[in-house]
Amino acid sequence: MMVNHAVDIAEKFSLFSEPWSPKVVATLNDYEIKLVRIKGEFVWHTHDDTDELFLVTDGTLTIQLRDGDVTLGPGQLFVVPRGVEHCPIADGEVQAMLIEPAGVRNTGSAGGARTAARDDSLLG
Amino acid sequence: MMVNHAVDIAEKFSLFSEPWSPKVVATLNDYEIKLVRIKGEFVWHTHDDTDELFLVTDGTLTIQLRDGDVTLGPGQLFVVPRGVEHCPIADGEVQAMLIEPAGVRNTGSAGGARTAARDDSLLG
Numbered sequence: 708m709m710v711n712h713a714v715d716i717a718e719k720f721s722l723f724s725e726p727w728s729p730k731v732v733a734t735l736n737d738y739e740i741k742l743v744r745i746k747g748e749f750v751w752h753t754h755d756d757t758d759e760l761f762l763v764t765d766g767t768l769t770i771q772l773r774d775g776d777v778t779l780g781p782g783q784l785f786v787v788p789r790g791v792e793h794c795p796i797a798d799g800e801v802q803a804m805l806i807e808p809a810g811v812r813n814t815g816s817a818g819g820a821r822t823a824a825r826d827d828s829l830l831g
Numbered sequence: 832m833m834v835n836h837a838v839d840i841a842e843k844f845s846l847f848s849e850p851w852s853p854k855v856v857a858t859l860n861d862y863e864i865k866l867v868r869i870k871g872e873f874v875w876h877t878h879d880d881t882d883e884l885f886l887v888t889d890g891t892l893t894i895q896l897r898d899g900d901v902t903l904g905p906g907q908l909f910v911v912p913r914g915v916e917h918c919p920i921a922d923g924e925v926q927a928m929l930i931e932p933a934g935v936r937n938t939g940s941a942g943g944a945r946t947a948a949r950d951d952s953l954l955g
Contacts, residue, residue, distance in 0.1 A: 711899050713907040733910050735882045735930060738862070740908070758859045764906065775835055782888065783837040784864070786857050806859060806930065 716742065716764055719829050720802050729805060729813060731827040739809045742829070745801040751794040752815035759787045759807045766801035770794075779803075840866065840888055843953050844926050853929060853937060855951040863933045866953070869925040875918040876939035883911045883931045890925035894918075903927075 714732050719742050723730060726746035733740040745768060761770060762784040770777045770785055771794040777785045787793045814822045838856050843866050847854060850870040857864040869892060885894060886908040894901045894909055895918040901909045911917045938946045 711896055711901045711909070713901055713903045713909050716906045716908070733884070733908060735884045735910050736913075736932070740884070740910075760857070760859050760864070772835055777835045777837055779837045782840045784840065784857060785835070785837050786859050786864075789860075808860070 714740075716802075716804065720744070720765075722829055726800070727813075727821050728823050728826060730829040731825065732829050734809070734830070735806070737809055738806055741805040741807075743803055743805055745795055745797045745803055746799075748796040749794055750814055750817050750819055750821055751792055752817035753790060753792045754787075754807070754811060754815045755790055757808050757811055758789050759811070760805065761785050761787070761795070762804040762806075764802045764804060766797060766799055768801040768803060769796050771796055838864075840926075840928065844868070844889075846953055850924070851937075851945050852947050852950060854953040855949065856953050858933070858954070859930070861933055862930055865929040865931075867927055867929055869919055869921045869927055870923075872920040873918055874938055874941050874943055874945055875916055876941035877914060877916045878911075878931070878935060878939045879914055881932050881935055882913050883935070884929065885909050885911070885919070886928040886930075888926045888928060890921060890923055892925040892927060893920050895920055 719732050726744040729741040729743040731739045731741050763779040768779045773792055843856050850868040853865040853867040855863045855865050887903040887905055892903045
């Protein structure tokens with residue numbers, strides 16, 4: 708029998724240290740709840756078919772957008788609308804939760820070296 | 832032009848005080864991000880067609896399930912699987928974020944007095 712238990716975000720973050728490597732920690736229908744460490748600048752990219760939610764739990768994240776930046780601290784969230792080009796950047800290190808449908812490529816249409824494979828080693 | 836800005840969870844909670852009245856603060860595709868104050872016991876209910884995510888931001892929430900309770904503190908989340916009967920309960924007051932598809936009735940198949948209308952007065 709599955710034992711029901713909470714997902715502790717800080718405890719999950721203690722289990723990995725590499726940036727730009729989102730870890731699936733829960734699923735919600737066909738969506739995935741992922742935790743990611745962000746450090747430095749990502750790549751400009753777009754998800755044509757889906758919105759993407761960022762919720763910061765530690766640090767300060769800037770989501771660069773072509774029409775202005777959004778800055779997020781702990782307890783603040785932003786949904787990047789589908790089709791909107793964006794590029795996350797962090798001066799220090801940021802811990803953030805991402806929510807989007809399963810199967811979305813982290814680098815969107817840009818691809819490249821920072822494209823991450825799905826990692827559900829911390830699921831459950 | 833829409834100005835891009837973060838949703839500050841604590842600031843949104845400062846704008847309402849009534850329990851059991853979820854407020855939509857953001858949308859993610861056809862899902863809604865809602866904030867809710869929980870105080871006392873809800874009603875046992877089931878969502879047959881969808882999972883439901885609870886993320887606690889303040890206080891301690893117990894999600895009663897027929898096969899065991901799950902207790903959530905700040906920074907902890909739990910996804911109630913579709914079809915699983917559950918009943919949230921809080922000794923003190925809890926602030927929590929809920930994520931589920933738009934149009935889901937808060938009391939599920941149980942209905943009754945605590946059924947809340949959709950409230951997007953804090954959206955954006």
